[in-house]
Amino acid sequence: MGLFSGLMGNASEVDSDKLDKLLNDTLIAGEQVEKAYQVIRDMFVFTNKRLILIDKQGMTGSKVEMLTIPYSKITKFSKESAGHFDLDSELKIWIGSDPMPLVKEFKAGDNINDVYRIISQYCL
Numbered sequence: 001m002g003l004f005s006g007l008m009g010n011a012s013e014v015d016s017d018k019l020d021k022l023l024n025d026t027l028i029a030g031e032q033v034e035k036a037y038q039v040i041r042d043m044f045v046f047t048n049k050r051l052i053l054i055d056k057q058g059m060t061g062s063k064v065e066m067l068t069i070p071y072s073k074i075t076k077f078s079k080e081s082a083g084h085f086d087l088d089s090e091l092k093i094w095i096g097s098d099p100m101p102l103v104k105e106f107k108a109g110d111n112i113n114d115v116y117r118i119i120s121q122y123c124l
Helices: 003-007 016-023 112-123
Strands: 011-013 033-039 042-047 050-057 063-070 074-080 089-095 102-106
Touching: 016 033, 016 042, 033 112, 042 112, 074 112, 089 112
Parallel strands: none
Antiparallel strands: 011 033, 033 042, 042 050, 050 063, 074 089, 089 102
C-alpha cells in the first residue's frame, strides 16, 4: 500500500505473509482467509467462517483489538456509495438485535464493492 493512499484512508489488499504472522494464533482448524483489506493500520479479514476486524491502537500499534463477527450473527448490511461532493463510502453491518450498526468508512477508490460482495456471499 502506498504511503499517500494509506494516509488518505484507502483500503488495499493485505499481503498474506503479514496476515499469517498476525493471525497465527487466531484461526481455527479448517479456517482460511478469503480476503483481507487494510485501511491505514486497521484491517477487515474475511475468512470462510467469520469476519475479523483488527484495530491497531496507540502510537506504535502494538496494542491490537480483534473483533470476531460470525457471519450467522450479521442480520443486515448496507453500503452507501460516494457521491459527486461526498467522496466517502460507508459500510454498515448490523449484528444480532443491536439497533446500532457497526460503521466503517471507505474513501473514494476503495474496495467497498469487493467487501460488500464477500459479505453477501457468506450472509445470503
